[in-house]
Amino acid sequence: MGNYNDFKAKYIGKATDVDGYYGAQCWDLYAAYARYLGYPICHCTVTGYVQDIWTQRKSNGILNNFNEVTVMQPGDVAVFKKSASTPLSHIAIFDHDAGGGYGWFFGQNQGGANGAANLVKLPYSATYDTAFRPKCFGTTTQKPAASAKKWTQNCTLRVGDRTKSVSCAIQGIQGNCVRCNELGGLVPLAHVTEAQDTRDGRCDNYLATTAARIYLDECTVQAVKPGYAMVHGYWVKAGPLMGLR
Numbered sequence: 001m002g003n004y005n006d007f008k009a010k011y012i013g014k015a016t017d018v019d020g021y022y023g024a025q026c027w028d029l030y031a032a033y034a035r036y037l038g039y040p041i042c043h044c045t046v047t048g049y050v051q052d053i054w055t056q057r058k059s060n061g062i063l064n065n066f067n068e069v070t071v072m073q074p075g076d077v078a079v080f081k082k083s084a085s086t087p088l089s090h091i092a093i094f095d096h097d098a099g100g101g102y103g104w105f106f107g108q109n110q111g112g113a114n115g116a117a118n119l120v121k122l123p124y125s126a127t128y129d130t131a132f133r134p135k136c137f138g139t140t141t142q143k144p145a146a147s148a149k150k151w152t153q154n155c156t157l158r159v160g161d162r163t164k165s166v167s168c169a170i171q172g173i174q175g176n177c178v179r180c181n182e183l184g185g186l187v188p189l190a191h192v193t194e195a196q197d198t199r200d201g202r203c204d205n206y207l208a209t210t211a212a213r214i215y216l217d218e219c220t221v222q223a224v225k226p227g228y229a230m231v232h233g234y235w236v237k238a239g240p241l242m243g244l245r
Helices: 004-011 026-036 051-055
Strands: 066-069 077-080 090-099 102-107 118-123 131-134 151-153 162-165 172-174 177-180 185-188 192-194 213-216 223-225 228-231 234-237 241-244
Touching (some): 004 026, 004 090, 026 090, 051 077, 090 118
Antiparallel strands (some): 066 131, 077 090, 077 131, 151 241, 162 241, 172 177, 177 185, 192 213, 223 228, 228 234
């Protein structure tokens, strides 16, 4: 049975192009890892970006060979949302914790020469809620310790707190922003993700209609005033926001 450390030793510093398109992309290293473990490869079938591996996980077959986990260990596959750190979404393999809300991830197209596989430090806040653990590792879904902080709404937010919103309705799209009255108006599309309780057909991060719902991605509170919090340099209503308590 293959293991993560042997895979990393084999591929680190190398540029791997599994599908022959666009050079050494992040998807290609995931694909090589799946093959190394003897698993079928999942593709980006909706948006063309690797976020599809997670958003379409209930139908793309990845859960046949991977368990969803909430606490990562070395060798787990993490999928990253569109964020400041991973603007087109991203996929990489968790290597070890870096502290301060960051982890070290083994992946391609993340700064290595010609896209070659390397280790980089990325924020956990950019990952989706669950990662994928190969079933051949013989472990099941882990849950955070009972003492771990939990996301709580209707709490007092302070400067420096991490926050994100509950699911919110949208009223339309204007340029690169979504109008969300629950959050106070226009919010950049780059700072939101389609919610799982979407009502515009499917959760593919494409806001096709105003039936879609979104949540504000995890970010840092920069300032506060009654009823509002500043994030990314603009004010949003505090009502839908949550804090770690």
